Amino acid sequence: EVQLQESGPGLVKPSQSLSLTCSVTGYSITSNYWGWIRKFPGNKMEWMGYISYSGSTSYNPSLKSRISITRDTSKNQFFLQLNSVTTEDTATYYCARSYNLDYWGQGVMVTVSS
């Protein structure tokens, strides 16, 4: 069974970088697509980007040059880095498999605050 698990700090200071890890079991990240999505306080959801089976990436332009998604195939993990965070980046962050987001992690709540 495919399982995804996010991990990372729950509190980040403004202007710093947010770094999260998604650990995948039951399926190799060298197949399929692997994405990051976030849910803001309230209901708004935003697709942030993905890394493909080949390592190519696609990002939401709204995040401009702040976002980077990378991977470590030896550990079957992929990563999110979001630079220069502000309080508007406070959200629950999810990782998910595939372009149609068929399997999700449980999510990690990240608060940006000084």
Place this chain on the structure above:
Amino acid sequence: DVVLTQTPVAQPVTLGDQASISCRSSQSLVHSNGNTYLEWYLQKPGQSPQLLIYKVSNRFSGVPDRFIGSGSGSDFTLKISRVEPEDLGVYYCFQATHDPYTFGAGTKLELK
């Protein structure tokens, strides 16, 4: 970016009723490969979103047949026949045809 407009914002229901949620796109969601990448998710309280329907009308593994997705082009509907307690939560439509992928604002299915 493609804007997905979901209506209603909230749908009060009685258990056993049918519920219907609309998702309208600002442009056609037919991909150049002929597929339409319009998906539906349910997020139950305290849980991650779960995929219900992919490519407009295909039920994901384990999804009951009371969930029916339909539509084409830029107009889509999710129908839930005979609403059960475990169906309550927030429903989202999502398009993966046009980059960047986008979500609807959500529809809360709640008890009357």
